[in-house]
Amino acid sequence: MAAPAAEDDALWAAFADPTRRRMLEALIEHGEASTTTLAESLPITRQAVAKHLVVLDRVGLVAGRRQGREVRYAVRPERLDDAAGSMARVAAQWDRRLARIKRLAESAQAEKINARRRGR
Amino acid sequence: MSAEKVEREILIEAPPEVVWGVLTEPEQIGRWFSDEAELEQRAGTDGTLTWRPGGRGGSASGMTLTIRVVEAEPHRRFCFRWGHPEGATADEDNSALVEFLLTEEPAGTRLRVIESGIDALAGDADGRARYREDHERGWERHLRELHDHVAATAPGGAS
Numbered sequence: 682m683a684a685p686a687a688e689d690d691a692l693w694a695a696f697a698d699p700t701r702r703r704m705l706e707a708l709i710e711h712g713e714a715s716t717t718t719l720a721e722s723l724p725i726t727r728q729a730v731a732k733h734l735v736v737l738d739r740v741g742l743v744a745g746r747r748q749g750r751e752v753r754y755a756v757r758p759e760r761l762d763d764a765a766g767s768m769a770r771v772a773a774q775w776d777r778r779l780a781r782i783k784r785l786a787e788s789a790q791a792e793k794i795n796a797r798r799r800g801r
Numbered sequence: 802m803s804a805e806k807v808e809r810e811i812l813i814e815a816p817p818e819v820v821w822g823v824l825t826e827p828e829q830i831g832r833w834f835s836d837e838a839e840l841e842q843r844a845g846t847d848g849t850l851t852w853r854p855g856g857r858g859g860s861a862s863g864m865t866l867t868i869r870v871v872e873a874e875p876h877r878r879f880c881f882r883w884g885h886p887e888g889a890t891a892d893e894d895n896s897a898l899v900e901f902l903l904t905e906e907p908a909g910t911r912l913r914v915i916e917s918g919i920d921a922l923a924g925d926a927d928g929r930a931r932y933r934e935d936h937e938r939g940w941e942r943h944l945r946e947l948h949d950h951v952a953a954t955a956p957g958g959a960s
Binding site for chain 1: 807809810811812813814815816819820822823824829832833834910912914916919
């Protein structure tokens, strides 16, 4: 099936936004960053950064840690793995279907040849 | 136009007309894809794929998807769109395109499948439009780079 499960959908949606991808890159560069730090390194407002962080946090791509008065965010590499894995999963599903088509077509062909032999 | 694309192929020891039959006949589709299928081998027609509860899809609830056949050239090409919302007309903004290409070879048939537009299945229309403008680098490469970078900078995972 092409459409991934609902959880994958949310992960994809989080990734499909270029601003959020830029934020992830910035977070990776900084290692850990607060909303303010991120807003300084990106051409978007602090409010926009906060909004995007909520989305990323919800699908588990980032995790926040309170430090004093601010929350510092970091990327969760295992979720990044999941996102990269979505494409691999789609490919694996097609591999399985192609293998079944091969089995069906080859046995249909073998039957055809046998029928022809018997008919002789 | 989409950056997302999956391409797989397999060599089948059977002639293209046999492979074509397995690929497109509804009762055959029920043996490799969904549990049940209703479709015509004709461009511009809608068909359905049904997964029964506990069937091949492995889901507990079962599901029926509408697919739109966009190309059907016997023994050579079979293409359909899927993943669009129920009731909507499938187009490149709301669905993924699946293309099957059959090529005759001395040993049989090379069957290739290309699924593109997978990103159309995620996110809102606005996000997708911006995504398309921004895909110059290529999604998969981007993810790969991002992932490699994280793996290198944060071994064992960030907390």
